Amino acid sequence: MEPTVIITGIQALPLRIPFKPGDRVAAPAWGPEDLNVVDSLLVKVTTDQGLEGWGEAFGYRGVPVTQRAIDEVIAPLCIGQDATRIAGLMREVQGQLDVLGRGGPLTHALSAVDIALWDIAGKAASTPLHRLLGGGRTDLVCYASLEAYSDPALVRAAVRRALDDGFGSLKLHEKELPAVRAAREEAGPDVAIMIDVNCAWTVNQARARAAELGEIGLAWLEEPVWPPENYAGLAEVRAAGGIPIAAGENVPTLLEFGRLLDARAVDFVQPSPAKMGGVTELCKVFTLAAIHNVTVMPHSFYDGPGLLAAIHALAVLGSDDSMIEWRYFDLEAQIYGDALAVKHGRVQVPQGPGLGVDPDPDVIHAYLKT
Known part of the structure; x- marks a missing residue:
């Protein structure tokens, strides 16, 4: 044929x-x-x-x-x-x-x-892609994924701006307690706060730091262990630390996701569509996670089609607890211009064909690296 x-x-x-x-x-x-x-x-x-x-x-x-x-x-x-x-x-x-x-x-x-x-x-x-995948929700809850600031005053300012923009959940990329504590003080006790430390610590260091972070009341601690494929060590931190653990953006294959989940290393699994095989492989992780009763929180720290792929898949396959990671910082331009935005902490699932919206050609022309 x-x-x-x-x-x-x-x-x-x-x-x-x-x-x-x-x-x-x-x-x-x-x-x-x-x-x-x-x-x-x-x-x-x-x-x-x-x-x-x-x-x-x-x-x-x-x-x-x-x-x-x-x-x-x-x-x-x-x-x-x-x-x-x-x-x-x-x-x-x-x-x-x-x-x-x-x-x-x-x-x-x-x-x-x-x-x-x-x-x-x-x-x-x-x-639209989500209909090809079986249909789903028309809008999704987002959390604001902040940049790394280090300075507690800058963290406070970023947290306040995100809250004023309507986000109810925030993720920090901070490793030190003063910056994390500043975020909690600014947000108050009812806002979900997550921390991504990008595989910064050994297992023993991660256990010690998790104990220090216990006072903050974190929704999850993300990728605390180096190397990221140390699933047994990650499970040890999860068992000892009393803080939910998230990981998965650096897991490259479905088989490795199975090993991560079999190790009981995570409470939230984070497949990254722009890293681990696109939409085809991303959808398989939802099924695998459901077998293990683990919530999928896609890694979508992108502004382009990687973000849209996560949005469409989550609209169809996500649970009520799943959220979209929204990269929250100010660039001179956005890949989709004004066509994709968060309002009151939620993003509309694009209804156009395919991913629903194409990159702005003017942005590509202006910012193409040659």
Whole structure:
């Protein structure tokens, strides 16, 4: 049977968008050397039918190597293939690349292509992605995921602004107790506060720091242990610390998610669509998590198609407790302009075909990194 929609092009588009003047942040573990900008990597897939799909790979310091993976490895394997055979094509490409590893830039690159192919599938069917996946909610609760500030005064200001904007839950990227305590004092006792420390501590350090953080009343402590694949150590911190544990953004495959959940290491699992295989693999994690009675909280610390992929999947497969991670800081421009926004702590699930909205071409033109 002849394929109906052929992939004719795959283009990686690195964007570098500065912060608005005056927005001061600390040096995050995942960030670029230039702390005044955010680097993103969009991917556009085109077909012989004139359809365009948009995807996103994890960015920051990984942009150059992931871009090369797309241009030199992933694109040659996908161009000329049937764009409608998403799961089969992704499986075949994974099989051809297994000798090169099962995570990192190659998987990030493949994730972007997968998201773009789902965008194309929705556009071909003239229906939004969440309907292709089975239909779901029309809006979702978001939590504000703040940048790293370190200075307690700056943390207070960011917390106050997020609360004034209608968010009822906040995530900090802070490691020191004074900054975390400042957030709790500013937010009051009823606001859910989470902390992501990006795999900063050994198991013993994490147990000690969890004990210190007990007074804050955290909704969860995210990725406290280095290395992130130390699931047994993570389970030890969970058992000893008395604080719910979240992790999963650095888990690259479904099998590894199974190992994480089998270890009873987390209360919340955080698959990242732009890191672990796109929409195709993300949806599988929901089923696996349900078997283990664990809530899925997708990692969606993105402004582009990676965020939209999480929104559509969560609208269909998420539980009542699931939330969207909304990257909450001020950039000079947003990838979708004014077409995607949070109001009163909730985001509307886009109802246009595919992902529902395309990146703003003016933003791409203005901030494309050459």
